[in-house]
Amino acid sequence: MRIVFMGTPDFAVPSLRALAAAHDVALVLTRPDAVRSRGKKLEPSPVKAAALELGLPVLEAKRMEPEVVDALRAARADVFCVAAYGCILPDEVLTMAPLGCVNVHASLLPRWRGAAPIQRAILAGDAEAGVSIMRIGHGVDTGAFCAQASCSVAGKSADELTSELAELGAGLLLEVLPELAAGTVSWTEQDEALVTHAAKIQKAELRLDPAVSAADNERRALASSDAAPARCMLAGKPVRVLAARVAPVSGAVLAAGELAIQGGRVLLGCGEGALEVLELKPDGKRAMDAAAWAAGQRGAAVTWEALS
Template sequence: MRVVFMGTPRFAVPSLRKLAASYEVALVVTRSDAVRSRGKKLEPSPVKEAALELGLPVLEANRMTPEVLDELRAVDAQVFCVAAYGCILPDEVLTMAPLGCVNVHASLLPRWRGAAPIQRCILEGDAKTGVSIMRIGQGVDTGAYCAQGSCTVPGKTADELTDELAEIGGNLLVNVLPTLADGTAVWTEQDESQVTHAAKIAKSELRLDSAATAQDNVRRVLASSDAAPARCVLGGKPARVMHAVCAQDGVPHVEAGAFAIMQKCLYLGCSDGCFEVTSIKPDGKRAMDSSAWAAGQHENKGTWELLA
């Protein structure tokens, strides 16, 4: 089976690798090189890097121009597979291949349609999430799905969940393609009454707040990223909390808006208790274990607050 694969970020790489191991990937379409980290140099997308490593032809495209459409037609693929490509596909692309165009979406549709399903499921405290293999339609993630796989959410960071879901999605995609070819795929229309939307995360949503619950603050840390970090003002200085967990039973009470260092552990007080910070990055310094940060403090207690 000849396949065109479209994807850009790390999440899409396992799908590409698994497709390349089982099918003929005739073309990989990804977004153009861009400034993707704190440096100012242009960097290839993770999908481009993986495609070149696999010896696959790559087409960089940020939109579907007439020239791009001509190249897609010339490939004469049987199916198009998409995973977080980041470009709106016109109807002409969706119907170009005989078996259509399927998408690897990181949620159990119809829950969490949209741009940030992984972060949203963490912030909402979902017990489980997953991946759906779906048809791409006119609306955002509105198409029917033919396969789903799931995993648990609690305690996992966005990066950890992304990697787990990426593997699940790649396996589902490879297994689904034969059912598209022989017509045995069973499509389920989404229940519109169960839809939730996963809007892009705003930086302000992940700021830590002593007026929130300890659980909510921990979820903000787990959902955070370089693009939207979990930050606060700790002891009068801004910092990013890199990792945190809910405090164990038996930890002494810490007032909301206060921090306490106990047995080299750092606790931040919230509206209903406290949570433990296990890794922290003060502005202008490297990330460090909270015990290392605590060792540099003159007092074992102080205050923390919302970053303005």
């Protein structure tokens, strides 16, 4: 099958690799090079890097300009496959390929339509997350879906869950394409009564807070990223919490806002329960495990608080 692939972030890379191994990928469309790390240098998208490694033709575009539409038409693809490309596709593009345009979306639709479905699933405490193979329609993730796969959420970071769902999505996409070509795919319209929206994560949402439960703070740490890190004040100094978990119930109960160091363990009292910090990065310093940080806290204040 001849395919045009559209995608940009790491989530899309397994789908591209799977398609390239099984089909003829005529063109890869991705967002232009951008500053993606602290080095302040332009870097290719993960999809562009993978496409070049695979020897596939790449076109960079942040919108559907006439020359981009012409290139898509010239590719003469049977189907367009999309995974987190990051650009609205006009009707002309959606109907260009004979088999249409299918999208790998990182949620169990109709739950979590939108930009941040994986992080929203973590923050909401969902037991399961998943991927859907869907048609692209006029609204945001409103199209019918034809296949879904799921995995557990508990204890997984956003990066870990993204990697797992990306692989699930790639496998599901490969399963669907022969059925799409044969015309045997069964589409399910989304139940609008069950829709939830996955708005982009704001930095303030992931700040740790002694007023909320340890479980909520754990989920914020798991959902955090470089763009929206889990931050707080420990012993009067700002830090990023890289890994944390709800502490087992043992010993004295910590009051909300109390910080305890017990045998190298760093425990934070919350509105309900306690959070154990496993790894952190003080501002201006390297990342370190909790025991290393605790060793340098002699005489420090034994409180913690939310960043203002």
